[in-house]
Amino acid sequence: MTATGPQISDRQEPSAAAARRRMSVQQAPSHRRPPTEIEQARRRMLLRSAKWLLPVAALLLLGSIAAWPELDRSLNAGRVAYREASAVRLDSGSMLGPRYRGLDAHGRPYMITADTARQVDPERVNLSRPIADMLSQGGTWLAIRSRSGVYMQHSQLLDLSGHVMFYRDDGTIMTGPTAGVDVRRGIVVSDDWVHAEGPFGVLDAQGYLMSQHDGIVQFRGPGRMILNDDHTARPQPAAATTDPGHS
Template sequence: MTEPSGRPPQRDDFARSEETVRQQRERMAPSIARRLPPDAGELARRRMLLRWAKWVLPATALLLLSSIAVWPEVDRLINANKAALKEISKVKVESGNLIGATYRGLDEHNRPFMITADSAHQANPERMDLDNPVADILSQGGSWLLVRSEKGVYMQHAQILDLTGEVTLYRDDGLMMRSPVADVDVRTGIIASDSWVRAEGPFGVLDAKGYLVSQHEGIAQFRGPGRLILNDDRGSHPADGKAS
């Protein structure tokens, strides 16, 4: 064994020259500077950021919650716009005619009606000439009536539709009528004709010289002389109206 020399133990890693120590301190100086406490300007900026975050973050959360609440309505509007654009895409203009024309409006009781046609020509600001027009009218009770023909003239401001050529009327209670001409007042929901008519329905068959149907009043009147063949089926119900 070796005898202790009486000197304190020495470590090689502490045996550094002054130049080495100086270089190490220079390398550590930037990190020490970065850890210095912020000055007054930096503190002011941090306080402003915190105040801004206290308002912006709750507002952002409220905006997100509101968007979730109103999204169903936004989705409905988007779908409605898509449907409208789809209808508009079907409308084409050829030689001054509208192809696939659709006209929607409200009657005097704010009930909707719709008139469509294969083509429409604007004869003047009041008159529209229609090919294969179809008028769809909704009554107060929710029943519907549809009338169509080969040709038609629609007077926009008066809301009168004059139909000619194989006029056919359908009603959701099973009534169907055919006549060569008919006038439709879409504002009041009245369809009338002074020409011959054949009506068929659950009640039977009726031939007459004219008719008047009020969709909103729920009545059908026929002008004679006429011929009525009643249905023998006891389960059937006669149509409302009268023949004179």
């Protein structure tokens, strides 16, 4: 009979090797090197730069957020202007689809469009089928159109002729052969006959003057008027006019 020593099974060998590796790692001396003076100076410089850069970046971000609406409006206006410019075509010296935009003397916007425009001189522009869109003092929208017209750009005067039709968003419609529009002052005037229909009734006169800023309309007689709320009234040509020049 022979004596045998203790034997290590296959299951114990891996665990013993892992324990030896852990002990060697724990007993291994640390080789971490302290930072040099140059590295410390570089770190201090980075910290000082971060103290300045971070607030500046925050201010830039807040400023961009505050300025974004104005930038967006400018970009949209540029895109609209580009689309309008791309829609305008030149044909034998005439401009097709012109648009004239501006503000009147009271800061209200207006726009004049036409099928075609021909620049006669630096001041005068001949228009075909012009339409003038304006706003009154109370915000009422109104438009006046005709077959032809002449627009004086610097003085902002528009002369219309050929089936002039005036429309206001309260349902008032006036028609006549001619009309003059002072776009800057918001005044429409005509010395020819006019036929008006609207919520008030029906009116015929020999001319009119309309001031959008003052909110008044004056008709020149002789004329006649039928009121919608006066069922017993009959057309009265000159009796309804107390002033021979206005009614």
